[in-house]
Amino acid sequence: MVSALLSREAGEHMPVLWDKSLRVNTVHVTDVARAAIRAADHSRTTKLPVAVFNLSDPGDTTNAALAQAVAQLFAISPSFQSPAINFIAKRLKTEELTEEVNESLLGPWMELLTRHNIANSPLSPYLDREHPYCRLEHCPLSVDGSRIENTPGLDFNYSHPAVSADALRPIIEEFQQV
Numbered sequence: 735m736v737s738a739l740l741s742r743e744a745g746e747h748m749p750v751l752w753d754k755s756l757r758v759n760t761v762h763v764t765d766v767a768r769a770a771i772r773a774a775d776h777s778r779t780t781k782l783p784v785a786v787f788n789l790s791d792p793g794d795t796t797n798a799a800l801a802q803a804v805a806q807l808f809a810i811s812p813s814f815q816s817p818a819i820n821f822i823a824k825r826l827k828t829e830e831l832t833e834e835v836n837e838s839l840l841g842p843w844m845e846l847l848t849r850h851n852i853a854n855s856p857l858s859p860y861l862d863r864e865h866p867y868c869r870l871e872h873c874p875l876s877v878d879g880s881r882i883e884n885t886p887g888l889d890f891n892y893s894h895p896a897v898s899a900d901a902l903r904p905i906i907e908e909f910q911q912v
Contacts, residue, residue, distance in 0.1 A: 793896025
């Protein structure tokens with residue numbers, strides 16, 4: 735989201751790495767909390783061992799859907815990188831890729847904070863080199879999150895079945911209050 739904000743401030747399209755069809759499943763934080771409580775209660779009441787569940791929205795989120803939702807929030811357009819750029823990014827060492835991205839975002843981020851008299855922010859433009867998005871060739875980003883919905887007696891359904899601008903908007907508003 736920081737990248738989207740910086741793109742809007744610069745009057746540019748939001749650059750998006752990797753292919754539009756790449757699965758990058760998401761799960762809303764309220765669904766994570768509800769799932770943890772339901773799973774713990776289910777284990778306690780059934781006396782069964784605690785089960786392990788992958789959590790992922792049933793919307794089967796793709797890179798394009800996530801980029802569109804974020805871009806809609808900031809009234810910008812996503813711009814997916816060319817296959818050549820993606821090829822180069824895949825071949826770069828993770829440290830080199832994240833260092834390049836981080837360096838390109840730091841200056842504009844600091845300027846934005848200064849312009850709005852923000853001395854400290856809980857948000858950061860930095861990508862961690864171990865983030866799965868940076869290590870695409872090593873870490874799959876898509877999981878099947880249906881087991882929790884199909885476990886008898888658990889009675890769990892995702893309240894946010896797909897990523898959307900409406901689901902992301904309260905997160906933005908919460909950070910604006912900090």
